[in-house]
Amino acid sequence: MNNIRILAVSGSLREKSYNTALINAVAKLAPNDIEVLVFDDMNSIPLFNPDRENENISAVTNLKKALKKSNGLLISSPEYAHGISGVLKNALDWLVSGDEFPYIPVALANTSPRASHAQTALREVISTMSGVIIENASITVALLGTELDENGIINNSEISQHIIEKLNIFKTHITNNDSTPMD
Template sequence: MAPINLLALSGSLRSTSYNTAAIEALKALAPPHITIQIGSINELPLFNPDLDELAIPALVNLRDAIKRSDGLIIASPEYAHGVSGPMKNALDWLVSSFEFPYKPIMLINTSPRASHAQASLVEILTTMSGVIVDQAYTSIPLLGSDLDANGILEDGELVRALKDGLDAFYLAITSIERTD
């Protein structure tokens, strides 16, 4: 199996984030040919196009991680029917980035009722020329569960959903690469 490198981003800054827990569980489930790096968006300053030319360490690191990745995994909560502020801020910083366009993207939703933010996220990512892999979309019901990554890994249904999404994402990425 061809090795791939993925970058996973959580749109939540909470220490007990379901989105971060889902990404951590997915990383633990990844087979040896899939490397998942968990990136950070919490050090990014508020988006200001005037600062785009500066070497902001958090932004340089994020863009470099995206450049090295074969695809992105994004898990973001819904706040007031919208994408979380930290995720939107990170995406705004990436709008003028050469690293982001045409990256395959897997979306993870940890709250089945968070459909507004998911639709908004799809619109934003598509506008930015990201390639949403619909077959990899994974929705797992964590809201109110108090599960962390270890708890997710102990639930067979959640594990199966995450593995199925990752398998579909891997197939989509390797299919794209074979046709290039």
């Protein structure tokens, strides 16, 4: 396996979200042998209802297809009331009964030093869904309280090097463990 594809998801709908800025920067900083696809339609995913799982809901279908075509998943989530964002939990709920998520390598991105409760909750959800968290590929960048946007992240050599290093670690794990996309 030479090239890999990583699906990146932000758990924030906020226009100036640090989480979204981070995953957009990750996509632009990715080395040539790593494609990072940003899923940017979280706001179109309806509230999860098991009665609707067999419906063709465009945003849900697109999320499932993108995940199925990926070797790994990068999730960046804010912390709301000591938990993960509702929009992220909702998207994950839509993936629970499918075959796209189990055993997918997952890297977590954290943009706040105060997001420990959300990270713990997210780890629990991912483990329950049989995702495989790759701790040493997870990205921690303290952006809270800074004015850094996507371009600021890209232009900060320390942060951009950290991101590239973590992407390469993720690629090595994926390559060594044959995380071939299902589709």
